[in-house]
Amino acid sequence: MTAAQWVGRVVRPLVIVLGVVPLLVLVRRFVADDFGANPAEEIEHFTGMTALLMLLASLAVTPLRRLTRINALVKLRKPIGLWAFGYATLHLGCYLVFDQSLLWGEIIYDILERPYITVGFSAWLILSALAATSSAWAIRRLGKRWAPLHRMVYVAATLGILHFLWLVKLDATTPVTLGFVLVALFIYRLPGRAAAAPGRSGGAP
């Protein structure tokens, strides 16, 4: 089996299936009452963190592809990105229900007036646009516009980390660390370095 076949037949299906693991962990911990004294808050943090980590993982695919020179790894981007969107949606749902009890007036006020909610919601909007245009049909349909649209994932990740940073009370170690990871991935992805990549250059992250 070639490296490309290996990625297509083994790694990609594995990634698709493994994406559900955090959700299973969440359900197991919930059933076992393992989310501590404030489970609503813990579940919000858990889903938000999972979404952010998966988003960063999807951004790590291209650097990994360059390092390993296995171009087929690009096939992992879509499933990881879609899982990131799934957990971001779950995270948003927790906020809408646990924090706001679906009081839409307050939710709209929050989105418009509270910067950390504004950026978090904007990140989710971007991710939903990317998820909606992730099919082969949408890629064909959008043509040359698809790649620049999907580079917006860097904006979504930046907003996601800002969202995290702005809700932290004092200890910003974790969001700052994630910010450094994002910057490193972004620098690696800059156009000047594209020449280092074998085969087709450019394209979306």
Place this chain on the structure above:
Amino acid sequence: MLIRRPDDIPTREITDESLYVTRRSWLTMAGVAAVGLLPASLAACGGERASATPGAAAGTATGGGGDEITPYDKATTYNNFYEFGTGKGDPSRNAHTLQPRPWTVMVDGDVRKPGRHDLTALLAGIGTVDRTYRHRCVEGWSMVIPWNGIPLADLIRKVEPGTKAKYVEFTTLYDTKQMPQQRSRTIDWPYVEGLRMDEAMNPLVLLATGMYGKTMPNQNGAPVRLVVPWKYGFKGGKSIVRIRFVEEQPLNTWQQLIPGEYGFYANVNPAVDHPRWSQARERRIGDFLKIPTLPFNGYGAQVASLYAGMDLRKNY
């Protein structure tokens, strides 16, 4: 097993934990009865949660109808006590290094009876009280906790502050052996809090030495901590080693850290948001959904007059 005056408190006066359960059901009944006596309009607008704490001055347990006491294991495992780490579960894991006995408290500043006192001696002769209070954190969660302790006002009267004493400053222990997390400089230790003298003299304020009828757990601020139920939880300094009577308003730690977000007064106020998040609602620990936050945490009848004429938006 309250630590002050161990021979002084008859065992029969120490509330057994099971009694709190009984008391809780009694409180709920009392709350329901109280609601029945309220004008319909007041009850309809949520007056039933606005506990009038009728027994506060008499030293009995107080709490509004519908305020279920938070389970002990939750109140002792979900704590903000950065001296033992910034995670909510860190204090319960790490606070075993604290040695709350024996304990010395320095009383100084403009006071007629200053000095370094053994805590037991300092509190000797002051009658203890049990008080069940709502506890609202600035982060948007809350608990209902049965405290045991002494009214701060009684201690203040005992040490006789002078005329220049306009504020009382409370300092938490600074000892990297007992509180290893203080080696990280997230905060300019020690933790400092303060009250205006009239606030400090309000009968609701406790120097708590226990909770749920037990000795104060280390992670909750052993052996003695401040409880100011109408203010956000960070006003309640823990593991207090110094009580100083001063003329100038103390610079409390959170105000020093982020002055745009945390002030000196920190009264619970659903109408004044934290710059980054809403204070209109709170999540009672144990619940999933949030409930409305009450002005002064529901203790307005006892404390609102302290702030007559003050702009509480400016003095947040």
